[in-house]
Amino acid sequence: MKGGITGLVFDIKRYAIHDGPGIRSTAFLKGCPLDCLWCHNPEGKDPRPVLSFVEARCLSCGACAAACPEGAIDFSPGSFPKTNRERCTACGACAAACPTGAREIIGRRYTPQGLIEELLQDRPFFEASGGGITFSGGEPLAQPEFLRECLILARKKGLHVALDTSGYAEPRLFLELARLSHLVLYDLKDMDEERHRKNTGVPLAPIMKNLQSLFEEGIPVWIRIPVIPGMNDGPETIRAYVDFLSRLPTKPPVFLLPYHDIGKEKYRRLGVPSRLDGLKPPSRARMEELARAFSKAGLEVHIGG
Ligand code: SF4
């Protein structure tokens, strides 16, 4: 075990039932090289800690402004404090001074041992259900050294480990970390190169190449497709997904994840504009219609997950 490696985690979800088989604990690692228009975890994108502010909890007492060493908070009595995010260093002084928890620093540093020990607390549930732990993000491969140590440690403890990834990573590193996982949950966000680049900020080709390498290696894969109305749910795109997946030698299960706007409030808390305001989630009937296109081709398909 190498000493001194730490990682930044922005959330731990316990009793997760959609992040791999059985009951699981999912650790969300900070940092992501993609910039998906529909991202519902905006707090995970920045590789550094970020400040979150919940206006509904604020008493307008001004304690945060008095505590800020950067002079980043503008406060006038009777109003809500305004934070200059460019000046904010996410030092946490305002969060410590806030009497209501309206301010919070998102991103906690862990050693691999510390994180695995925390995740291990639910081991009896994993054992009873055939579950385990899942590394998600952000993009977990954006903290490769930390992830590697966590995967090695988890395996030593006999845990089932899943990796939830966009697949956008340097191929050798990607394969090395995928080989340390029992299952890869692969987010395939589009089948059109140009649109993928436009809506996620990165090319599709290296993602497809990395996915192919998982099949060549025989690493179990679950495909996760976020269904974003008007973007990747047109007939040509659905046909492209079905053609590609149904021709694979081992047909992976497919999980269609309907777009939702639950992340909207998170954007407000971070002071970041949400770019898909007004987009409606697909209806259940629409999701079932899409699912039929996959099942007709002999693919195991699930809605949600
Ligand atoms: S986190 Fe630190 S720098 Fe940022 S607003 Fe709070 S006190 Fe100021």
Ligand code: SF4
């Ligand atoms: S310290 Fe907390 S409650 Fe007081 S003004 Fe700042 S955010 Fe609001």
